[in-house]
Amino acid sequence: xxxxxxxxxxxxxxxxxxxxxxxxxxxxxxxxxxxxxxxxxxxxxxxxxxxxxxxxxxxxxxxxxxxxxxxxxxxxxxxxxxxxxxxxxxxxxxxxxxxxxxxxxxxxxxxxxxxxxxxxxxxxxxxxxxxxx
Amino acid sequence: xxxxxxxxxxxxxxxxxxxxxxxxxxxxxxxxxxxxxxxxxxxxxxxxxxxxxxxxxxxxxxxxxxxxxxxxxxxxxxxxxxxxxxxxxxxxxxxxxxxxxxxxxxxxxxxxxxxxxxxxxxxxxxxxxxxxxxxxxxxxxxxxxxxxxxxxxxxxxxxxxxxxx
Numbered sequence: 001x002x003x004x005x006x007x008x009x010x011x012x013x014x015x016x017x018x019x020x021x022x023x024x025x026x027x028x029x030x031x032x033x034x035x036x037x038x039x040x041x042x043x044x045x046x047x048x049x050x051x052x053x054x055x056x057x058x059x060x061x062x063x064x065x066x067x068x069x070x071x072x073x074x075x076x077x078x079x080x081x082x083x084x085x086x087x088x089x090x091x092x093x094x095x096x097x098x099x100x101x102x103x104x105x106x107x108x109x110x111x112x113x114x115x116x117x118x119x120x121x122x123x124x125x126x127x128x129x130x131x132x133x
Numbered sequence: 134x135x136x137x138x139x140x141x142x143x144x145x146x147x148x149x150x151x152x153x154x155x156x157x158x159x160x161x162x163x164x165x166x167x168x169x170x171x172x173x174x175x176x177x178x179x180x181x182x183x184x185x186x187x188x189x190x191x192x193x194x195x196x197x198x199x200x201x202x203x204x205x206x207x208x209x210x211x212x213x214x215x216x217x218x219x220x221x222x223x224x225x226x227x228x229x230x231x232x233x234x235x236x237x238x239x240x241x242x243x244x245x246x247x248x249x250x251x252x253x254x255x256x257x258x259x260x261x262x263x264x265x266x267x268x269x270x271x272x273x274x275x276x277x278x279x280x281x282x283x284x285x286x287x288x289x290x291x292x293x294x295x296x297x298x
Contacts, residue, residue, distance in 0.1 A: 032144040033153065040222035041135035041259050042215070049196055049223060052216030 069122045076113040137260065139226060151287075157201060157227060158286040161279065164200040165193040166220065169207025171234035171269040178272035188292075190279050197223040202282065204275070205261075208236035208243060209252040221259045229262045229286070230255065231278050234269045241268060 038045055048055040083106065091099050117123070167175055178185050185191045194200045197220045209217055221230070232255040235241030240253035255261050262285055265278040277295075284290045 033142050033149075035142050035226035036140035037136075037138070038222070038224065038226045038228070039135070039137050039139055039259075041218045042222050043135055044219045044222040047219060047223065049198065052219040 066125060069117070073114065073117050073122055076110055076117075080107060080110045135222070154287050158283040159189045159291075160192070161190040161229075161282065162192045162194050162199060162201045163190055163231075164197060164203050164220065164224070165195045166203065167206045168209060168213060168217075169234075169236065171206035171237070174269045174272055175204055175206045175233065175275060178275045183272040183276065185276065185279070188276060188279055188283075197221075198225060200224050201227065202229045202231060202279075204231045204233050205237040205255040206233045206269075208241065209255060209258070210250055211252055212250075214252045214258060217255075218258050229282055230259060231263045231265060231275075231282060232256065232261045233265045233275060233278065234267055236268075238264050238266065 048059055050056075084103070087099070087103055087106075167173075177183055179191055179193060190202070197203075201224075203221060203224060205217065221228075232238050236243065236251075237255045240248075240251050243251045244253055252258060263278045263282045265274050267274050270278075280290065280292055
């Protein structure tokens with residue numbers, strides 16, 4: 001038994017190392033086999049890629065957070081639906097009215113999250129931050 | 134300004150280099166980059182009728198970081214030259230350049246005494262590996278150029294040469 005679990009652990013370690021090798025190996029191979037510099041004419045090798053033009057501003061700009069909040073709200077609905085599936089399976093197996101009341105309580109509590117967000121104005125599509133330029 | 138000195142890779146074996154050259158030559162990734170009418174012929178070459186995919190060079194990449202070969206397809210105006218040079222700089226080694234059409238070779242029909250708008254040939258900007266004559270060259274000519282480049286990379290030609298009757 002002891003030996004079996006050790007063997008299992010070794011399998012896990014082997015697969016972990018294999019996966020790590022697949023992920024990191026190509027980087028190391030490329031590092032060793034690729035030429036260490038590139039020929040250039042203007043010394044613009046490290047410039048941000050903007051189809052050859054001079055880039056305007058930085059790549060690290062701040063995006064509006066509106067969609068992020070909206071996606072969070074989606075989670076409330078998604079969890080709602082997810083937990084209704086098992087309920088649908090066992091519904092009316094014993095006593096339908098009790099099941100109904102439990103669903104109403106559950107959905108009601110989850111709906112509070114939506115009501116909260118609604119009050120906070122998440123569903124109004126307004127830009128809340130602006131890029132610093 | 135720039136440099137044409139190339140620092141060689143850490144690991145170098147002759148046989149391995151041959152193998153790498155074979156792989157590179159058979160999967161050249163050109164840049165999605167057209168300057169003038171030659172680019173129309175380049176697009177035709179990549180499309181289904183002439184089908185550059187048969188020769189492994191159909192993966193036109195939109196980023197110079199992923200490209201092996203820059204096909205300078207068209208007239209390089211002096212205003213466009215800095216952009217072209219920047220793209221050349223941003224390509225990682227190993228990289229090759231194909232000058233496609235008369236404009237990219239020498240300025241083509243735009244060369245006259247006192248002209249002020251045209252760079253007279255891509256080789257004025259950076260070294261060019263293969264020149265493809267024509268105004269514009271036919272897609273078959275571009276394919277031949279790619280094959281010539283493959284021959285330059287590996288040292289041997291993969292397809293039979295077309296005899297002129």
